[in-house]
Amino acid sequence: MNKEALSPPTTPVNVFALLVVALLGLDFLDLPYDASSFCGPSGYWTIVISFGLMVLPLVLLAVLLQRRFPKENIISASKSALGKPLSMVGNLIFLGSYLTWITLAIRDSTTVLINCFLNRTPAWALVVLLLLGIGYIIINGLKPVLRLAAFICIPMLFFRFLMQIFALQGLKPDLLLPVFSASPVSYLKGGLATANAFFPLTTVFLIYPLNTKPQKLPIPVLWAATISLLSFFLGIVGAIGVFGAELTQRFNWSEFIAVQHIYITFLVFEQVGLLFLVIWTSLFFVAAAFLFSVVAKGLRQQFPFLNYRWTCLGLLLLVGTAVLLFPDDFISRTVFTEYRRWLVLPVTVYPLLVYIVSVIRGKRALPNEK
């Protein structure tokens, strides 16, 4: 495989498309659950707090790392900063977090599809179809993922927002009041709990060296995060404003149910939920392919003897097996709800650690490192 296919030059627009597709595709449609369980009717502030707590420091950290290691992503930067043995452990934990995330995400998306539409289809069939599709996209490197993300980004964003706006049908402002219904500690806890919505943004540490205009890195990242913030905010407001804080906490995928409740007279689609799920699955497909691709590329960077395609195949098999190991939805959901909050830690703390150590040790990009 040629180098350009594996590490294609990425314009800021491409970075934006990749990140926004990853952020919205890996949104598990249940943010309102965390938001309302911590803060009740005014749970919509939690995602704004998450933005302040996670996104802004993350962008700053990415810019600082990029200045210190302009042509190196976190995998090679960590080698310079921490040394080979330590960086190997760190990199494996960092990349492992993404793999765990993908495993849980694929299981959860399969569960949504089975619960809401394909009631009799076995989980393995959906997982196999999903992984085959992802495999087809990533087998030729990151370039096809990049193109696909750029291709679907605008239409998917349009339809997603359109449906989220329609989902405000029947919204009762009283259910969103009082504007501040919880204590500051609850808002902080809620903000930390919903911060995992921005998990995919951390992939910027893996792709920033591909950016063709390094000086403009914060712009696409912040735009992607802001548009996602709007979508998440709208999703939370829609769910709590329509169902109230209590009923929202009883749904598994409240954002999806909020779309499903839309009723438009004479609309061809009686159940808009199906259309929404098609859009969300398309985004999920590309988002998952992107994560697989960067993890495979990261592993190859860590262990140069690995072949990219065989690494992809191995990862697909590994994730597919792990997904099907969950005996039932209750266990997978419990594990997912609990662990995805913690999975944010390695992918945010590790780059910070690399940066701090590199500052303390005065390390910069190695002159011979590409």
Place this chain on the structure above:
Amino acid sequence: MKSKFFVFTIGLLLLSTLSSGCWDLLEVDKRAFVSTIGIDGNKEGMIHLSAQIPLPHKMLPPGATTGGESGKQFSMINFSANSVNAALNGLQAKTYQEVVIEQTKSVVINEELARQGITAIVENFIRNSQMPPQAILFFTANHTAKEILSFSPAQEILPGLQFIQAAQLVIKSDWTYYVPLWEFGQKLVHKATDPFASLISLDQKNKMFVTAGLAVFNGDRLTGKLDMAETQYFGLLAGLMQAGGIKIDLPDHNILTLRNVRGDSKINVSKSADGAPFFLVKTEITGTLNEITDTGKELTPTYIRKLESDAEQVLQPRLVNVIKKLQGFNSDIVGFGDKLRIQHQDMWQRTEWKDLYPTVPFAVEVKLKIVRDGTLR
């Protein structure tokens, strides 16, 4: 070249495995689409479930049919079991098709069953992802759900569709208020309000459905009903009336009727001297003058103001009576509890609302404005 051909052949073979269809494939002619579900029950806990299934070939317009006997546009299947879902499953045994509830438009529940509590029924429907959350809930008045469902109205339209078409008309937001399943569920679990839903009965003589009045709940139990007039006043209080028509018997024995009436209320909660909440309901009503039996008088601003003032004096005690009646049912469908929750969080958290609500003090102020007068001066 050889390897590409090999991959291509394997790919084609793999694709052929998909051509046999998926696990959820179900042909249209093998589906029995349920348009309305009726639920009756007895005190022993048995649920009697009825499903109304449209017969498409009987619903074609005249001339489009190819013969055959005329008759009902739908068939009915019933099953009894000790839970709604068990009864739904049992329906499968009554037809060669698969009973499909994805297109259900309405659910009719027996009032006697509703008096025993309906959380389990509503939760079952909300949990079931196949059940449309937009399906409208009705509660029977003086009939069983089975009687309602098996009734053929004079207007030759599928009863299930009749309900939903009525609910789509804004002018119907007057004598009753249509509540979809999701909204009923929301009110059911929301601690600060109680649910309500439309009442449905039969006019046997004229072969018609009558959807008028409201079933009101205390928690999940039906505790009372509002008649048509009371439902109108409730609509004015709760801001639900969008284009209603109301009749007001003025003190001078004249009758004033208004159309395109809209009403909404602002509820302010204040603390009384003993720390208990006091509710001030300010209701604003607007409408178009439709009829005044005191004919011959020119509609001067002074005269209109007198009419408005007289109407306010008539409406105020009626709105008060509706609230008192709802307090008697311990059913907070106007949303006093929600206002207390929003305006005084500390008091709300200390209060056991259901104990307080029946005796909570309140006052009603009515402001009526006639905004149009038709084509006569």
